Amino acid sequence: MKTSLLLFCSIFIVQTTSLAQDSTVVIPKRIYTTKALNDVKPPLIDGKLNDESWNNVAWEDGFIESRPDENTAPSNQTRFKITYDQKFVYVGIQCLDTEPEKIVKRLSRRDGFDGDWVGIFIDSYYDKRTAFGFIVSAAGVKGDVFESNNGGNEDDSWNPIWYTKTSVDGDGWNAEMKIPLSQLKFGKSKEQVWGFEVMRRHFREEERSVWQRLPPDTGGFVSEFGELHGLMDLEPQKQLEIQPYTVGSLKTYEAEEGNPFLDGNDGHLAVGLDAKIGITNDLTMDLTINPDFGQVEADPSAITLDGFQIFFEEQRPFFVENKNIFDYSVSSSQAGNTFGSDNVFYSRRIGRSPQGNPEVSDNEFVDQPENTNILGAVKFSGKTKNGWSIGVLESVTARKQATIDDKGVRRKEVVEPLTNYFVGRLQKDFNNRNSYIGGIFTATNRERLTSGLDFLHKSAFTGGFDFKHQWNDRDWYVGGDVIWSHVQGSAQAIQNTQESIAHLFQRIGAGHVGLDSTRTSLSGTGGNLQLGKIGNGHWKFETGATWRSPELELNDIGFQRRSDDIRHYTWVGYQTLKPDNTFRKVGVNYNHWSVWDFGGNFNSLMFNTNSWQNWKNNWYSNLGFNYEPISYSNFALRGGPRLRESPQLSFWNGIEMDGRKKLRFDFFHNGNKAADNSFSSYYAEFGIVYQPFNSLRISASPEYGINKNKLQYIDNLDVKGQTRYLNGTVDQRTLSMSFRLNYTINPNLTIQYWGQPFISRGRYSDFKEVTDPLAKNFENRISPFLENQITLSDNEYAVDDDLDGVSDFSFDNPDFSFVQFRSNLVLRWEYTPGSEIFLVWSQDLSQTGNPREMLFQDLQDNVFNNEKPQNIFLIKATYRFIL
Numbered sequence: 001m002k003t004s005l006l007l008f009c010s011i012f013i014v015q016t017t018s019l020a021q022d023s024t025v026v027i028p029k030r031i032y033t034t035k036a037l038n039d040v041k042p043p044l045i046d047g048k049l050n051d052e053s054w055n056n057v058a059w060e061d062g063f064i065e066s067r068p069d070e071n072t073a074p075s076n077q078t079r080f081k082i083t084y085d086q087k088f089v090y091v092g093i094q095c096l097d098t099e100p101e102k103i104v105k106r107l108s109r110r111d112g113f114d115g116d117w118v119g120i121f122i123d124s125y126y127d128k129r130t131a132f133g134f135i136v137s138a139a140g141v142k143g144d145v146f147e148s149n150n151g152g153n154e155d156d157s158w159n160p161i162w163y164t165k166t167s168v169d170g171d172g173w174n175a176e177m178k179i180p181l182s183q184l185k186f187g188k189s190k191e192q193v194w195g196f197e198v199m200r201r202h203f204r205e206e207e208r209s210v211w212q213r214l215p216p217d218t219g220g221f222v223s224e225f226g227e228l229h230g231l232m233d234l235e236p237q238k239q240l241e242i243q244p245y246t247v248g249s250l251k252t253y254e255a256e257e258g259n260p261f262l263d264g265n266d267g268h269l270a271v272g273l274d275a276k277i278g279i280t281n282d283l284t285m286d287l288t289i290n291p292d293f294g295q296v297e298a299d300p301s302a303i304t305l306d307g308f309q310i311f312f313e314e315q316r317p318f319f320v321e322n323k324n325i326f327d328y329s330v331s332s333s334q335a336g337n338t339f340g341s342d343n344v345f346y347s348r349r350i351g352r353s354p355q356g357n358p359e360v361s362d363n364e365f366v367d368q369p370e371n372t373n374i375l376g377a378v379k380f381s382g383k384t385k386n387g388w389s390i391g392v393l394e395s396v397t398a399r400k401q402a403t404i405d406d407k408g409v410r411r412k413e414v415v416e417p418l419t420n421y422f423v424g425r426l427q428k429d430f431n432n433r434n435s436y437i438g439g440i441f442t443a444t445n446r447e448r449l450t451s452g453l454d455f456l457h458k459s460a461f462t463g464g465f466d467f468k469h470q471w472n473d474r475d476w477y478v479g480g481d482v483i484w485s486h487v488q489g490s491a492q493a494i495q496n497t498q499e500s501i502a503h504l505f506q507r508i509g510a511g512h513v514g515l516d517s518t519r520t521s522l523s524g525t526g527g528n529l530q531l532g533k534i535g536n537g538h539w540k541f542e543t544g545a546t547w548r549s550p551e552l553e554l555n556d557i558g559f560q561r562r563s564d565d566i567r568h569y570t571w572v573g574y575q576t577l578k579p580d581n582t583f584r585k586v587g588v589n590y591n592h593w594s595v596w597d598f599g600g601n602f603n604s605l606m607f608n609t610n611s612w613q614n615w616k617n618n619w620y621s622n623l624g625f626n627y628e629p630i631s632y633s634n635f636a637l638r639g640g641p642r643l644r645e646s647p648q649l650s651f652w653n654g655i656e657m658d659g660r661k662k663l664r665f666d667f668f669h670n671g672n673k674a675a676d677n678s679f680s681s682y683y684a685e686f687g688i689v690y691q692p693f694n695s696l697r698i699s700a701s702p703e704y705g706i707n708k709n710k711l712q713y714i715d716n717l718d719v720k721g722q723t724r725y726l727n728g729t730v731d732q733r734t735l736s737m738s739f740r741l742n743y744t745i746n747p748n749l750t751i752q753y754w755g756q757p758f759i760s761r762g763r764y765s766d767f768k769e770v771t772d773p774l775a776k777n778f779e780n781r782i783s784p785f786l787e788n789q790i791t792l793s794d795n796e797y798a799v800d801d802d803l804d805g806v807s808d809f810s811f812d813n814p815d816f817s818f819v820q821f822r823s824n825l826v827l828r829w830e831y832t833p834g835s836e837i838f839l840v841w842s843q844d845l846s847q848t849g850n851p852r853e854m855l856f857q858d859l860q861d862n863v864f865n866n867e868k869p870q871n872i873f874l875i876k877a878t879y880r881f882i883l
Contacts, residue, residue, distance in 0.1 A: 026473070030212050030226035032060050032196065034082045036233075042085060045178045047140075047167035049092045057081045059094075063200065066208040068584040068614075070216055070577065074209035076172065078118065078200045082228065086235060089179045093118050095138075095200055097172035104203040104660075105139035105168075107695040107744035109752070109828070111156040113143050115694075116203045118175055121147065121225065123195025124186040125383055128223040128433040131195065132184055136164045138173045139694065141747045148324040150474070151221025157320040161241075161834050161882060182237035185282050187385030191232050195225035206618050206660060216577050216585075219474030219535035223433075236281030241834070243274040245878040254868030260405050261367040274318070274878075283382035283390060288318055291374055301736060301758035301820045305712060307501045307638060308561050311341040312348065319347035322381045325391035326425050328440045328464055330483060330560075331528040331546035335571035335591045337606070338528075338546050339561050344440055344462050344483060345423050346559035350374065354400045356415035356453050365405045372416045373398040387429030389438070395421045399447065417456070418447040421557055427466075435469040440483075444556040449489075455496050457489040460556035475535035480544070482527040485553050494519045497553055501635060502562050505550065508641040508723075510634070512599035513550045513564065524551030524563065538577060543570040550598055564634060566596045584614040597634055601642065605630040610652075618658040626650040626672075632774075640716060640725045643773045644781065646674035662691045678778045679709040697742045707732040710766065711782070719801075719809045725773075726811060727782070729766040735759050735855045748830040755823035755843075759859050761851055764814045767797070817849030819862040821869065834880030845869035 035057050043051035061079035065072045080093045095118055097103055106115035119135030129150045135143035146158040160183035166175045186192055198211040212226035247270045255264035272290040279285055299312045314320055328344040351374045360366055377395035384390070400416040420443075427438030444460040468479035487497065495517050498505035506515040530544025547566040554560040575587040588611045595604035610624030631645040650672030657664040671682040683705040691697045712730035716723055736758040743751045768784040775781045790799050798807040827839040845866055849858040 027213050027215070027224070030062075031229055032082065032211075032226065033230040034084060034228065035230055037083055037085045037090075042088065042178075043083075043090055043092070043176065045163050045165050045176045047165035047174050047176050049094065049174050049176060053083060053090070054081055054092055057083050060211070063198075063209040063211055064213050066199070066210045066214045067216065068207065068579045071213060074200075075202060075205050075207060078198070078209060078211075080120075080198055080211075084181075084231065084234075087181060087237070089122075089177075089181065089184075091120055091134075091175075091177040091179070093120075093175045093177075093198070095172045095174070097202075100168055100170060100172050102204055103138050103168055103173050105137070105694055106691070107139050107747065108137075108141055108697070108742065109744065109750045110141065110159065110747070110830075111143045111145075112141055112744075113137070113201075114141070115139055116173065116201060117141075117143070118198070118200045119143065120177070121195075121197040121199070121222070122184060122228070123222050123225055124184045124192070125385060126193055126195050127383070127387055127429055128195065128220075128225075129429065129436075130383060131197075131222045131225070132158075132160070134162060134164075134177055134179060136166060136175050136177065138166055138168065139747070140164070140166045141744075146322075146324070147222055150219070150223050153324045153327070155321070155324055157317065158322075159834070161880070163833070180237070181234065182239045182278070185382060186234065186236060187282070188236055191229070192234055194228040194231065195222060196228035197225045203660060206658075216575070217535050217537055219470065219477075223474055238278035238281060239276055239284055240278060240883040241276040242881045242883065243276075243834070243878050244271070245274065245876060246271045247874065247876045249872060249874040251870065251872050253870040259365045261365055261403070279380070280382075280384075282384045283380065286318065286321070286379040286381070288374075288377050291318060291377065300738070301756060301822065303734070303760045303818055305707070305709075305730070305732065305762070307635070307713070309555075309559075311559060314347050316347070316351075318377060318379070319350070322379070322391070323347070325381045325383075325389055326393060326423055328425065328466070328481070328483075330481070330526055330548070330554075331567075333528070333530060333544060333546070333569055333571070334532065334540075334542040334573070335544075335569040335593070337591070337593050338567055338569060339565075342548075342554070342558070342560050344464055344554060344558045345425075345442060346554075346557065349444075349555075349557045349559075350377075350395050350421050351397060354402070354416035355456060356402075356413070358402050358404055358413040358415065358452065360404055361406075363406065367403040367405075369400045369402065369415065372400050372419075387433065387436075389425070389427040389429075391423070391425035393421070393423040397421070413452060414450050415453075417449055417453055420445045423557070431469070434471065434474065435467070437465070437467045439466070440464045442557050454490045454492050457487045457493055457497070457556055459489075460487045460553070461485070462554055462558060472536065476531075476533050478531045480527065480529035482525065483552075483554075484523065484525045485551075486521065486523045487553050487556065488521045491518055491520055494522055497522055499639065501638060502553070502555070502560055503550060503564070504635060504639050506639045507634060508639075510597075510599060510642070512597070522551050522553055524549040524553060526552045526563075538574050540573040540575070541571060543568075545569070562635065564597045566598065568594045579616070582616055584616060584618065586614070587612050601632065601634075602630065603632040603634065603642075604628060618660065620656040621654065623653045624651065636711075636713060637725050637770060637773065638713060638716060640723065640770070641773045643711075643770065644775065645711075646676045646678045646778055648672050648674045648679075664689050674778075676778050678711060681705070681707045681709075695744045697740075699740045700737060701739075702737040703735070705732075705734040707734075710778070711768075711770070712764070714764070714767075714814050715811055717809055717811065724809070725770040727768055727770055728764040728814065730762050730764050730814075732760065732762040733855055734761075735859070750828050752826045752828070753824070756821070757859055757863050758820045758822075759817065759849065759855055759862075761817040761849065761855060761858065762815060763851055815851035817851040817853070817858055819845075819847055819849040819858060821845045821863045832880075834882070836876075836878050838874070838876040840872070840874040840876070842872040842874070843869045844872070 040053045043053045059079045063078045065074045104115040108114045116138040121131045121133045123131040131147040133145040146155040163178040249268045251266045256262040274288045277285045330342040331338040332340040375396045380392040397419045399418040401412040402415045422443040424441045429436045442462045462485045464483035466481035470477045505513045526548040528546040532542035545568045548563045550564040552563045571591045573589045591608040593606045606628040608626045612622040629647045633643050636643040652670035654668035656666040666687045669684040673680040685703045687701040689699040710729045714726045738756045741753040768782045771783045795813045798810045801808040823843045825841040829837045849862050
């Protein structure tokens with residue numbers, strides 16, 4: 001099956017490639033030629049542009065509108081000058097405005113990108129794929145981004161050291177920038193040629209204008225830059241930064257009587273060191289000793305009933321910076337619905353919560369570590385002038401032990417072994433930067449595992465090869481990747497992997513997989529192959545196939561939801577290129593997917609159509625529909641047979657006001673329903689933002705979800721040697737609200753608050769078992785229990801199959817109510833560039849509610865009336881030495 005599909009895709013690619021015509025209109029590259037300051041005194045960075053040094057170079061203007069009405073004159077012109085010396089590049093920008101009193105100067109934290117702003121983007125590698133962006137708003141707020149994948153990935157966690165000031169005068173507003181050469185990466189040559197672009201946001205008109213024309217139907221961003229010439233005799237700078245830190249924290253919570261580990265408060269003091277060392281101008285080594293890897297903002301609350309793990313974004317700075325180099329998505333696509341979050345490297349595996357849990361008796365207490373300490377980590381990354389992207393990461397996490405107390409007698413048990421993680425990533429550009437090939441290798445090695453941890457893999461290795469080729473001025477592309485995995489461990493560890501929800505080798509009736517309890521290793525493959533057209537005209541498309549073999553296992557250092565999956569996908573999109581009397585821009589899309597497993601079973605056929613609109617008044621809206629006439633699940637019965645699911649129709653729709661308004665709202669909702677009403681769901685989110693003045697922003701986002709499923713999995717029960725697949729009807733209601741307050745005293749001093757009450761409640765009824773999982777009609781798939789067959793007592797259901805008055809089997813009441821409240825209050829002060837002080841107050845309350853109560857009453861009883869949430873007070877101070 002897989003071989004036939006790949007052969008079909010290969011033939012299709014060859015035929016389509018031969019038909020592609022070179023019809024792209026070539027847009028000439030603009031050139032700005034700068035001059036060195038030499039003996040001229042550099043400008044004072046005060047935003048005034050009145051220094052004598054600015055007379056060293058000429059003004060450059062001729063900006064053109066990029067959106068909404070591309071290739072027309074902007075409402076206000078922009079001009080700039082660039083000069084340099086042996087340590088810095090200096091940029092002066094004048095944003096002309098006929099109504100300077102209406103310039104919008106909204107304050108925010110770094111990278112807020114609100115109000116009027118202007119930015120420069122420098123492709124100092126001149127690889128037409130990566131760029132460094134330096135942006136400043138009229139209010140003086142810095143923003144900086146690292147562009148990769150030709151603008152496809154934008155990393156705003158990159159925070160270089162640079163200097164900028166702005167001012168407003170009768171002609172508009174001005175920006176001055178001073179950018180250290182040490183923050184840029186370039187080769188060594190007599191004269192440098194860099195890719196270069198300047199972009200301005202004119203807030204009142206919601207207009208973008210650019211120096212080098214940027215059509216909306218181009219195949220990328222960085223590849224379209226103009227050129228910066230005249231950079232003579234620049235010496236590459238080696239970066240050297242050292243940042244020591246100290247963290248003091250105090251945790252308070254409700255004491256537990258008799259528990260020696262929960263006396264009401266815990267204190268902690270830590271010191272550490274981060275460093276950034278330029279090995280060459282191109283390649284940097286980041287290292288950290290005893291790092292503070294705590295997150296300032298907690299993950300949002302979430303609960304799922306499908307059994308699969310939930311993906312959370314990485315927020316820790318060490319792993320976020322330069323993450324694009326280490327990224328290896330298994331099957332991302334324009335079409336979506338290909339488990340695009342699956343990745344060979346998922347950094348949140350490093351420093352995770354300990355995976356072991358000691359067995360204790362009723363009279364024993366446990367001090368279980370919350371996180372695994374990272375003893376140290378080093379990261380070597382960068383991109384060379386000749387097109388090599390290199391990333392190497394090495395990290396060691398500590399052995400963690402839980403302490404068990406039995407009436408004053410204590411013992412320790414290891415709950416997480418000493419573990420080494422390694423990631424190596426390599427890519428090489430060629431063919432005039434239109435193509436690349438690359439590879440990745442990861443290794444996870446754990447120390448000798450004790451009997452309580454033999455469910456873990458002793459070692460895990462993954463590798464991969466990826467490529468992309470673009471032609472017709474990057475309008476067309478073909479790309480893909482192939483990955484493999486190999487895990488080793490005890491027979492118990494490998495059996496656990498085979499039985500996990502990502503694999504389910506014990507599935508009944510699945511002849512292509514089978515549980516082998518004697519295996520001590522497992523090897524699998526996966527990959528993705530795609531062909532697409534992304535530029536030059538109204539029409540775009542992508543088609544491809546992705547697969548994961550039953551044995552593929554990435555979850556030691558990667559993220560993978562499921563295996564045993566082969567998908568073909570196609571996306572066709574149409575977009576307008578010019579605004580009209582109604583819309584600024586409109587897009588219409590069509591998608592379809594076909595899904596098989598490695599046994600040749602056809603598991604899904606789904607169609608989608610959707611559209612998004614940017615209206616003339618700058619409102620946004622979208623609408624989409626899915627129809628799935630064929631659906632089977634290998635996972636719904638958690639090791640049971642393949643289950644037929646009813647045809648379903650789903651939708652989504654959203655509307656968003658003009659984001660420039662001080663008071664604005666958005667609304668989004670989606671839902672799905674089976675054709676036979678066997679399941680349905682609905683979710684709605686309403687957001688409101690109020691910005692009464694430039695320094696204060698308040699927002700709230702209440703969310704409400706309903707999930708009704710007549711075939712919700714509960715358990716697989718062994719009754720007299722026979723497996724009974726127990727399901728029920730669930731009525732799940734979920735309610736939450738995120739509240740945020742951002743107060744910006746100045747661009748370097750901010751106060752932020754985030755809070756989220758959350759409750760998810762599920763009530764079960766109409767218990768049944770699946771007896772004919774492949775039956776066409778829902779009623780024929782199940783056998784419901786009669787009222788006189790099932791009774792509830794002491795929160796346990798007893799089932800009397802034959803009605804003889806004796807219980808044949810029982811199961812726990814699956815009703816649940818999960819209540820949580822999380823919040824953070826953060827004061828951040830960047831007292832000198834790159835050096836910060838954080839004051840943080842966090843609250844966390846998680847507990848079980850009453851499933852029979854109404855949602856609001858349950859929230860009130862467990863959150864608003866609770867006087868003892870967990871409080872964390874933290875102070876963190878860093879100082880950044882630049883040597």
